[in-house]
Amino acid sequence: MENNFFVLAVVFAPLIGAVVALLVKDDLTSRWIGFGSSVLSALASIYVLVMNLNVGPQLYRMGGFEPPYGIVFTVDLLSAFFGLMAAVVMSLAFLYTVTCNDKAVKQRSFVSMFLCMQTGLIGAFYTGDIFTLFVFMELMVLSSVGLTAISDNKLGLEAAMKYIFISGMGTLFLLLGIAAMYASFGSLNMADIAQQLGTDERPFLAVASEIMLLCAFLLKGAVFPFHFWQPDFHTTAPTPVSAVLSSVVVKIGIYGVIRMETLLFVAEANIIGNVVLILGIISIFFGGLAALATYNGKRMLAYSTFGQIGFILLGIGWGTPLALAAALVYAFNHAFIKSALLMLFGVVASRTKEKTAALVDTVGVGKSLPGYVGLVYLAGGLALAGLPPMNGFMSKFALMRSGVDTSSWWLVGLAIGGGLITSMYMIRTWQSVFQRYPGETTAKLKDEGMYDKPYAPAILIGACLVLGLFAQPLFDVAERTVEQISDPQIYISATNPQTASASLEIVEGE
């Protein structure tokens, strides 16, 4: 198959933008450069998804080496789906950055680190080489640590320190798993490894590697036993960064688990599925109850991410085509809703003098914001809780439907209960921030008109409404994705045409 240049453009347009943004003196110009390169990347990712739907998996072989030897970017529908989600949310986060008044976003390195994060994120989704996956993940981790360390919130430094220790350990074990993979199969190409895993006997190191990879991905996704860094890190990051962290970056874990279940370790899919189901249902309750009990709006949304990831894991755990499609749609919708809500809370926090998002300090702050902000927040809260007509309803409905099909009544009941908790804390914060009048505890406000402009979250929630009213195209794409990933041979033959042609010759010989 031909090399598709646009695959490279999606991954490396932000990296070029990062270099250019460092050369510019004016910080506003550099933020616009960041927005521009991010939008370019998003447009290219849309093109890659469309090509995927019309033609088939897209490839780019670095340096022209034939797989399995060279580094290859293999973009099948799953990668393109996640890549599109990441690129669109990133470009809207940059739109927020342009209108943001934080000191952190005016630092010279902010835009380039943010763009490096996008490169790492999308590169991890797109690559077909497992070692390159590690490199991109580490790029993303390091740049997000830097971004949080320069946050306006003084405690960002502490959160960054915790995150670099924990996530550093996570990527270390990912590297160990990759090395074990290389020791067993002598290859780093995911398609090649998948083929050998599908045919040969299972070496002991491959099983160890499976466990290490699963733990590393669950840590990235902030799933139950590995979640403790997540609320700190997502609360203290600068608003646009925390919006991206909490919506898209945690999806790397989801992507990794889906890839493991459908491509690498298809034979063990049942075991992975059951592990993920149990961890998912614990996450739903732990996250929901913790979000209900916390004191800070941003922290509440971070805990809520922790719970929502649990819902996605339920879909992956059930593993039927409908459940997987529902999980994909859920992941896509959640990325839009959660980034919009975090940005909205950033807008509310930017109205106060100390940029605090604590719930007692923000009582009635919404009264001094334009009226539509409250409406947008309410719509986002309804979407997160899964009420019609927003997109959250569609994804939750599809997920519960697939749960009913597998007749796991207990889990469905528990998940609906977890969903009710979501609506509880979302409505409560909406009332306290936008409905009540400022009280004695309310923090001092800035002068009139001084706040981050809520354009980006308004666009995102508008997209949520559209996705809720016209959900069919998204479900079609998700269904086709599931159709594609349920046959690992499609990915393998797209990456390694020789092995595919070899098997064709065998068929012809017969």
Place this chain on the structure above:
Amino acid sequence: MEIIFSLAVGIIFGLGVFQMLRHDLIKAAMGFGILFTGVNLFILSVGAYDGVAPAYTTLAENAQISDPLVQALILTAVVIGFGSYSLLLAIINVISRRFKTIDSDEVDSLKN
């Protein structure tokens, strides 16, 4: 050779985990560096000692060559490990000035 390597990897891992769990943040950071070295050694032991001659040299004409890919991997992993180690130390440096301590129990202002 394999036994020596596996022993070395095991000992380095043990040391790294022990250091990582110390209260002193700088010692914990050193544990992080030691763990990265252990993983690099593990990657090296995967393939570098299978052959006797380095790859892509005139020596390699008749002898069995050793795997060049693991060395390339280590080169990348070393650079990444060095980057994260130095970023970690830089963050600890700023923490020591802001919190006036490097005890990990006292750097604990983020509460629920």
